[in-house]
Amino acid sequence: MKKTDLMTMTAAIALATSSCTAPDKTTDEGPIIGRQEITADNGRMTPEILWAMGRIGSSNVSPDGKQIAYTVSYYSVKENKSHTVIYVMNADGSDNKLLTSSAASESEPVWIKKGSKLAFLSKGQIWEMNPDGTERKQLSEIEGNVDGFKFSPDESKVLFVSQVKYGKRTADIYPDLDKASGKIIDDLMYKHWDEWVESIPHPFIAPFDGNKVGEATDILKDEPYESPMKPFGGVEQLAWSPASDKIAYTCRKKTGLAYAVSTDSDIYLYDVASGKTENLCKDYTANPQKKDDKNEGYDINPQFSPDGKFIAWQSMEHDGYESDLNRLYVLDLEKKEKFNAASAFETNVDTYVWTPASDGFYLTGTWHGTEQIYRLGLNDWKDSKAPVKITEGLHDYGSISLSGDRLIATRHSMSQADEIYSVPVEFDGNFAKATQLTNENKHIYDKLEMGRVEERWIKTTDGKDMLTWVIYPPQFDPQKKYPTLLYCEGGPQSPLGQFWSYRWNFQIMAANDYIIVAPCRRGMPGFGVEWNEAISGDYGGQCMRDYLTAIDEVAKEPFVDKDHLGCVGASFGGFSVYWLAGHHNKRFKAFIAHDGIFNMEMQYLETEEKWFANWDMGGAFWDKNNATAQRTFANSPHRFVDKWDTPILCIHGEKDYRILANQAMAAFDAAKMRGIPAELLIFPDENHWVLQPQNGVLWQRTFFNWLDRWLKPKE
Structure with a gap:
């Protein structure tokens, strides 16, 4: 593909004259963004095509199981904006209709009033409408915005999340300095992810008479704690009991330094009538499997069983270890006993739902590079029974919900973004055959040729078997030689499954005639606990040898141009790039690091979530008697700049408070001062990710311009 193709595709995208929007439809807030048609030169993916894709969001099945409401988000590169709309379709995927077309984004559809209405969020408030989109009515008038909501099973109340003020502003201390921009800080967690922490989410409960949401009560009134937990928690961290008399909520009741060094969140049970709260993780310690398990790590996402006798949640054992094994804990509310229902599962329980009979679960977990659906009996742990695998294939399942005899799930792969599928829960011994219900981006895929994905x-150097994904360019010719990229996954303990990304997208890399090598190196879940845990305290060790083994092995192929290898990655992958830049022995001809750690001593002090630095780095750099910590900091990439010899592109967002942007600036400065070709791409308004359309296109153009410059021989 010519470089100019990447620069001209914006002009090739036009709004479709479909039911989603009309191309000339505008409001006082600007044009409405809807589904887009594209043209694709030579059937190849481009940045503009990626941003033209609709993105499937949440979904909800009607009480009778006959209809599914779901959301799609659309993006406009020209307007640099997004717009979320609500669709409804029959349970078999037919009769798909757009319900919302206002300029405001509308999301989180939930069926209420026995399926006769759909509740949803718009302009920060709760609304309702008929299932055909008519008779829209605002239900709430909450001061501030509603971030998420759940109606009680009897629909007499609504539980919602809204932000409350946290801490003092400068103007609170000095009222005469109300225009001062300085912040006075006296404890940790003053920043988180991409914000200065001045508000926190609280759960509120309010009566609902069928027409209006009444006056709300803050469940955590005057308590300085988050629920749901920042930065990513939502209403999935809250749950109603079937009798509508109790609420389970997730909370880490810590602030400041105590919060910054701990992952010890708990599940609390709030009695609606009395207002009393009890801690289900700490107040109940009777555990048939492990008497001393006090649930000292993350405990999140509670769900009551349909019969109300049990409550389940996802649980980690160790405080401070955010990538610990994610178990499925159950509390028998009558016997007051807790147990790990998935004790024989060798990987994380990522999502789960109860069976209608309250006798087990459907859950998802990653194993050997794909995320599949499993069935687990409530008491299978007693016989050490592992969950039964229901699905198989080169794809990952995401969210799941139960509707009668089938699951409604999102599914994606390295070759397809999220779509909604129906998965039967009963099968004949073979794996269940899923039915695709949505085809949001079929009109785009039909014009593209995807590269082949191979496992x-x-x-490895220590004799273990390592899964490595290899992605080939479209129209791959084994008689040719292709520049090849080593992809370094972030996390560091995130799975490298069949993921689809709108930035780190393997198909757009392949469309630019690169082969991609993506190893599931040490530290990734889905290969057993030992493999997963091997990376902590050993960033410069076996995981790096795994990377080099993967690229060296694939580079033996005659179609790999071993004289033009590149190395790219973000977050821990960015650290990996910086580290490999000082240890690659001239394997690579170009590097790209996004949001990576360059100086680990500074990272230890700069990052906001100190528990991560303490666990993964082994401790503080000033603790000279801590061998693990000293090994970690001795392997900081900045210590090996004297060995850098290869062009490097450094990318970072200035609103990234997980890994501060000065890390990329320092790496870029070091390269330039050493006389190494280098480039710096800084986004003042992006966080650890790149979320705005024009910034996303700029990212891709800069990415491929850099790679093409160094990895594609001049003609």
Whole structure:
């Protein structure tokens, strides 16, 4: 593909004259963004095509199981904006209709009033409408915005999340300095992810008479704690009991330094009538499997069983270890006993739902590079029974919900963004055959040719088998030689499954005639606990040898141009790039690091979530008697700049408070001062990710311009 193709595709995208929007439809807030048609030169993916894709969001099945409401978000590169709309379709995927077309984004559809209405969020308030989109009516008038909501099963009340003020502003201390921009800080967690923490989410409960949401009560009134927990928690961290008399909520009742060094959140049970609260993780310690398990790590996402006798949640054992094994804990509310229902599962329980009979679960988990659906009996742990695998294939399942005899799930792969599928829960011994219900981006896929995705198993330096994904360019010709990229996954303990990304997208890399090598190196879940835990305190060790083994093995292929290898990655992947830049022995001809750690001593002090630095780095750099910590900091990439010899592109967002942007600036400065070709791409208004359309296109153009400059021989 010519470089100019990337620069001209914006002009090739036009709004479709479909039911989603009309191209000339505008409001006082600007044009409405809807589904887009594209043209694709040579059937190749481009940045503009990626941003033209509709993105499937949440979904909800009607009480009778006959209809599914769901959301799609659309983006406009020209307007640099997004717009979320609500669709409804029959349960078999037919009769798909757009329900909302206002300029405001509308989201979180939930069926209420026995399926006769759909509740949803618009302009920060709760609304309702008929299932055909008519008779829209605002239900709430909450001061501030509603971030998420759940109606009680009897619909007499609504539980919602809204922000409350946290801490003092400068103007609170000095009222005469109300225009001062300085912040006075006296404890940690003053910043988180991409914000200065001046508000926190609280759960509120309010009566609902069928027409209006009444006056709300803050469940955590005057308590300085988050629920749901920042930065990513939502209403999935809250749950109603079937009798509508109790609420389970997730909370880490800590602030400041105590919060910054701990992952110890708990599940609390709030009695609606009395207002009393009890801690289900700490107040109940009777555990048939492990008497001393006090649930000292993350405990999140509670769900009551349909019969109300049990409550389940996802649980980690160790305080401070955010990538600990994610178990499925159950509390028998009558016997007051807790147990790990998934004790024989060798990987994380990522999502789960109860069976209608309250006798087990459907859940998802990653194993050997794909995320599949499993069935688990409530008491299978007694016989050490592992969950039964229901699905198989080169794809990942995401969210799941139960509707009668089938699951409604999102599914994606390295070759397809999220779509909604129906998965039968009963099958004949073979894996269940899923039915695709949505085809949001079919009109785009039909114009593209995707590269082949291949799984390989490679022997590591310590004799272990490592799964490595290899993605080939469209129209791959084994007689040619292709520049090849080593992809370094972030996390560091995130799975490298069949993921679809709108930035780190393997198909757009392949469309630019690169082969991609993506190893599931040490530290990733889905290969057993030992493999997962091997990375902590050993950033410069076996995981790096795994990377080099993968690229060296694939580079033996005659179609790999081993003289033009590149290395790219973000977050821990960015750290990996910086580290490999000082240890690659001239393997690579170009590097790209996004949001990576360059100086680990500074990272230890700069990052906001100190528990991560303490666990993964092994401790503080000033603790000279801590061998693990000293090994970690001795392997900081900045210590090996004297060995850098290869062009490097450094990318970072200035609103990234997980890894501060000065890390990329320092790496860029070091490269330039050493006389190494380098480039710096800084986003003043992006966080650890790149979320705005024009910034996303700029990211892709800069990415491929850099790679093409160094990895594609001049003609």
